[in-house]
Amino acid sequence: MYNKIQMTTHQEDKIRERLATVTGRIEESARKVGRDPQKIRLVAVTKTWPADMVIAAYKMGIRHVGENRAEELSAKRKEVAAKLPEVDDLVWHQIGTLQSRKTKIVAQYADSFHALDRIKIARRLSNQLAEIGRILPVFLEVNLSGEGSKSGFLLNNWEENATQRETVRNVIESIAQLPCLDMQGLMTMAPWGVHEDMVRSVFRRTNNLAEWLQEQLPGIPLQELSMGMSDDYWIAVEEGATIVRIGRAIFGSRT
Ligand SMILES: *Cc1c(COP(=O)(O)O)cnc(C)c1O
Numbered sequence: 001m002y003n004k005i006q007m008t009t010h011q012e013d014k015i016r017e018r019l020a021t022v023t024g025r026i027e028e029s030a031r032k033v034g035r036d037p038q039k040i041r042l043v044a045v046t047k048t049w050p051a052d053m054v055i056a057a058y059k060m061g062i063r064h065v066g067e068n069r070a071e072e073l074s075a076k077r078k079e080v081a082a083k084l085p086e087v088d089d090l091v092w093h094q095i096g097t098l099q100s101r102k103t104k105i106v107a108q109y110a111d112s113f114h115a116l117d118r119i120k121i122a123r124r125l126s127n128q129l130a131e132i133g134r135i136l137p138v139f140l141e142v143n144l145s146g147e148g149s150k151s152g153f154l155l156n157n158w159e160e161n162a163t164q165r166e167t168v169r170n171v172i173e174s175i176a177q178l179p180c181l182d183m184q185g186l187m188t189m190a191p192w193g194v195h196e197d198m199v200r201s202v203f204r205r206t207n208n209l210a211e212w213l214q215e216q217l218p219g220i221p222l223q224e225l226s227m228g229m230s231d232d233y234w235i236a237v238e239e240g241a242t243i244v245r246i247g248r249a250i251f252g253s254r255t
Helices: 009-032 051-059 070-083 100-109 119-132 162-176 196-216 233-238
Strands: 041-045 064-067 091-094 112-116 136-143 181-188 224-226 243-246
Touching: 009 041, 009 051, 009 233, 051 070, 064 070, 070 091, 070 100, 100 119, 112 119, 112 181, 119 136, 119 162, 119 181, 136 162, 162 181, 162 196, 181 196, 196 224, 196 233, 224 243, 233 243
Parallel strands: 041 064, 041 243, 064 091, 091 112, 112 136, 136 181, 181 224
Antiparallel strands: none
16 A cells, blocks of 8 residues: 555655755745744645654654545554554644545544545535544635646636636535535645746635635635645745645655
């Protein structure tokens, strides 16, 4: 399911070094635009890495980890819990898209879900959460670049397209009514391999969309913005991200 490798001291030192670079750059970018760096949460993306990597990251001060596959999240979470039974402040984020037959795993094992992209998934999750008495913070995944391969609600032209705007507003209203989901805000991914200006524009437009939705739906908080990965997190921070999801820039390439 994921690599079982033994971590060396050298490897740990490298990770500590990269982590310092990442947190430094987050702070710097926040200050540059007059934001409080403390308000930006780092989710360290541990997908494909073993439970021991999560434990090493925890010992370096990481308190939020992200996984994109539900089975991997649950298996790793159980393994970490067995190895560090006293730890109760490690937060597990499901950041990847979910198939409806996997919702139960997320309902049971995730502390937050960033890639909600269908009402059907939302309903299933809420029902399953109700059965076990849990509330799950969720983010609506939005696609502002229009890239075909990207998941999320298509909002590539939301400023001009009233249908896209109506759709997203209605979706958020419906999800907010589900008893066991706690709507946090929007999540997005920048398109790959494009100019920095394009990436910045996607993040900025996502932030604008969140503001528009807050005006439209004053009763629903939508304060959080999950955006920014290894290649673009500093841009995301400058454009209002409150949560960045970073893997390779901390742990190295996944090979
Ligand atoms: C893998 C992944 C990340 C982190 O990607 P990096 O390029 O390693 O920083 C962030 N978000 C999602 C949804 C992912 O699947």
